[in-house]
Amino acid sequence: MTKIRTVLFDLDGTLADTAPDLAHALNLLLVEEGKTALLYETIRPEVSHGASALVTLGFGKKPGDADFDRLRQRFLVLYTENLCRHTRLFDGIPALLQTLKKQGMNWGVVTNKPAFLTDPLMAQLRPDPAPACVVSGDTVANRKPHPEPMLHACTAAGSRPEQCLYVGDAERDILAGRHAGMKTLVALFGYINGHETPERWGADGMIRAPGEILDWLKQDE
Template sequence: MLQAVLFDLDGTLLDTAVDFTTVLNHMLSERGQALQDYAAVRQRVSDGARTVVQLGFHQQDDLAGLLDEFLDRYLKQVSVSTTLFPGMTDVLNHIEERGLRWGIVTNKPLRFTTPLLAAMQLTERCSTVICPDHVTHKKPHPEPIYLACKEIDCLPVNTIYIGDHQRDIDAGRNANMRTVACRYGYISAADNLDSWGANYIVDTATDLIPLITQLHQS
């Protein structure tokens, strides 16, 4: 029986791409370079900030310096336009109403995750938050998943992991956990979710509600 739900953060629980786009375009504008649209940035957020910076600045010599600047700027406006994905409020309410626990396993560093969750008023609601700072190996290694399960006192077999990237599904599978792939997330045209090996695929966040109900009752 399902006892807990774990989420990836960017592209699964929260839509952070607008803030990433804003920061990148401010930097590009200041340097007189072509701006990037939201759709292009959205497809790269799940691959990390370095990939977002490379989208705008390509392989410039000072890429490391540009990345540092990007991260510093992002930290200052980490939650200006970020929102829960449509329907996710109902999903979290549904999880809590059924007496289940939920948490976050993300590759987003702790220094960004902590203020972001606080601003979204999620800190007190989630039972665990695992970032790369807490482990030796990040996703797709199963270590973060195992640590999250330990913190919420729940076996992986009684937990599901929900994500929008191949490594999310790999991490869950590596931990012998059922997984859910999200088509509504930061999916690129090249992504074939059917090939990821997820146990379930959802088109919208709202689709998680009947799935969670089914798994909790079985």
């Protein structure tokens, strides 16, 4: 069996708990527009699906509807201004990254978040050791669930797809990883809503805390 050399993470809901700041930005926009702020518990499960999904949640509008593009752009401005107020690496991630380094593995990020948000957020989070690669939603032509960003990350990290493990909290993460030929794990601690069925996504496993990645790697040796 091929040994894993690189562990790749989705960003929102897997590497970092970004929901508090995304929820804050959405509620700022709702109040600006004369609407009532939503409960954090209502917003959190939708965070992994990006700005468009949050605008739809808050305003009931979908892409193509009147005002949708304006609301989405304003949301992105508000989020950019409040990018890392309360966002943190998930508990267990710093220790995990250090252990991966000690075991001779590197790590990286593959996210659908655009680079103008990803890059400053990663700079403020300052994970140690630094990632071998960061692939944003606009780094290559296609986004997850397409395998192109995953394969780009492999090249940047110096590993073949079969030497990579991808960890994410959305079905598109698992599909992208599988289509690229990687092993995949579902981060159950991420932003998964009650209507989703991660056990049906076809991942190689599911974890409830970041440290369980190490247990899975031992079992996969």
